[in-house]
Structure formats: C-alpha cells, structure tokens
Amino acid sequence: MEKRPKALILGAGIMGLCTAWALLRQGFAVHLLDQAVPPNPAGASVDHHRLIRHAYGAQRGYMRMVDEAYAAWDRLWDDLGEVLHIPTGVLALDDTAGDWVRQTRAALREDGRAHEDLTAAEIEARFPYLSGAGINDAFFCPAGGVLLAERIVAGLARHVQAQGAVIELARATALDPARATVTLEGGATRSADVLVVAAGPWIPRLLPEVARRVTPSRQVVVRLEAPSAVWTTAPMLLDLAAEGGFYLVPPVAGTPIKIGDHSFSRQGHPDDDRTPDPREVERILALARKRIPGIEGFTRLGSATCFYDVEPDERFVIEPLSPRAWVMSGFSGHGFKFGAVLGERLALAIAKPETAATLPAWAAGDEVIPA
C-alpha cells in the first residue's frame, strides 16, 4: 500500500487547523503540535467572533479574496455540519478627511458590489442608537458578517481529529525548516515530509527571518451588554476617526458586543501578563462614546488582551522557509476571515508544488491569479 506523505503543523489556531483540514483532503497524514488544547484562549484566533467584510479600502486583492473565503467557509460548513457565520452587513463611517471610505466605495463600485451611501441624518434615522455627529462620509454594505471564531476553532479541532489527524500537546523551542523538524521542550524532536509553521504571534521568537517583518502587537478589546434588544440586529460598525476610530461587533448568537480600536500597539509578547490596564479600557470606550450616546448605560462584561502579528502593510506572509517548510504569519487584525481559503491554497501548493509559485504574492494581497 502507498504510504501517505506526512505533514507536521506547529500551531492549532485557525491557520494551522484549516491547513490540517485541507491537507487531510489532499491525502496527507497530519500531526499538529500546540502548547495548549485548542481552542487556546491565548491564541489570536480565539474569541467569540471575527468579522468578514469586503470593505478593504484600496486593497482590491483582499476585497476579491473575500469571495473565495466565503466559498471556502461553505466547504468547511459542509464538513462541520453547521454554519458558523451570521450575516450582519457593514456600516462604515468616516469623520476624518481620510480616504478609506471613499477608496472602499470606489472598489465596491468597480466590482458592482451592492452598497448604499448614507448621510449623517439617514444614519440617525435608520440606526437611532448611533449619533451622526461629525460624519463626513458613510456607506452600508449588505454583505459581510460575523464568524463565530471560538466555535469554528473548536469544531475544526474535533473534525480533523475525527479524520485521523493527531493533535499533540507540546511546546516547540526550535525549528529546522531544512529538515522539517521541530524540537520540543525537553529535547524530543518531531519530523515530517513537510513542516508548516502557523504559530501566530509567537512566530517572531521562533524565526528571526520573520521577526524582521512581523511584530507581536498587544490589543485590548472591551465586551459590553446593551440594555436594548435593538443592538441584536445592528450591523458591524467600522468607525474611522481622526483620533483613531473603533470597530464594533454586534451581539449575534448570544455573544456580547465587542469594541476594539483600529490602531496597532506593536508592544508586548503573547506570553506577557495579559491583564488589561483600566486606562487601556477607558481609551477604547472613549473612542466609541461620541458615536454611541447610550454607551454609559451598557453593562461592562469585561475586557481582554489579545495579540496580532503585524506586518507593516498588513500583507500576509505565506512563504517557503525551505523546500520542505512553509510559514504562515503576519495576519495582523484581518486574517481570520481568510483562514479556510488560505489553508486550502497552502495545502494545494504543498500537494502540487507546481501551483506554489504565485501563492506568496496572492496571499500578500496582490492581484495575481493563483495557479
């Protein structure tokens, strides 16, 4: 009987698990390593929700990749036996003289994607819980929604194990990409035909060549409960403001409202103390106060510190480290939505190396046609 090729994947967050899912379908035997049982709450993938939206400023490559992302999620929902996406639409607001909303609208229009321009008065009439103060430019886009991230990671971990993948609990201390080998705490090693390094914001300490381009970034999010049920039908909110701006995830499927800011701290390491400083929480709430006049009446459910792995231009890094190893990194604050399609594309590149050449540029958001 023909022996199956063996893949070793470091990291069982969304990227490692989606790659495992897709490699299994390509006929690989898959061995995952993670320092914690997935879903690891310290991982970048694990929270109630992550947003998926076509609104991407002038980055048409990522805007168009969202269509492929949705198709890949559909294939995953079929395998998991449940749909873990809630449509909400996207409300984008800009009270700066900046270009992001204008550029996004131009890109949406170019592709004929449905969207509706709104004035500040129209926003207040349609979403009475929001203030239109200072809005210069805005649109609503009916496509887009919330991915139930923690449930997806948990479901994927169960699914890949049911398909024969092994998830070993162990901490990696060193990598040898040329030999597709990982050294574990205590000195044991694990090897395979191919290695995928998908260790999220921990990667820069493991791979100095990635550390030159990708920085862990401590980000604080605040969880709230609104006194009124109107918020359960609210769209996701992307609020661009001169002082920074914030995003809001509406309370879908029993999850809390979440708000976070658009700026990167580029500070800290995921193994540091994660306790949010009350000043960090206050700074996030201050960003939302002008837009949500009723926010003082919301119940504060808590706050959390998470880590992005930030590439300066927010371009994903899916690149070969050697003929036998790949790295998946630099997913910044926007990678989750692409987890399923990126896993599929990397698995294809590994199974059929003749398709691999265009993968790094496509993953980085360039408008190349993948093989």
Ligand SMILES: Cc1cc2nc3c(=O)[nH]c(=O)nc-3n(C[C@H](O)[C@H](O)[C@H](O)COP(=O)(O)OP(=O)(O)OC[C@H]3O[C@@H](n4cnc5c(N)ncnc54)[C@H](O)[C@@H]3O)c2cc1C
């Ligand atoms: C607050 C926040 C909000 C975000 N919002 C969005 C959004 O709305 N939409 C969107 O598309 N994206 C969003 N993102 C980005 C997205 O969630 C991340 O880019 C994505 O989850 C990264 O996945 P990953 O698998 O690369 O990393 P991780 O989920 O961090 O997985 C890495 C895994 O590797 C393991 N690991 C690391 N080092 C070792 C080691 N040495 N040994 C063993 N195991 C190890 C970890 O335990 C972890 O489980 C957000 C991210 C954050 C933090």
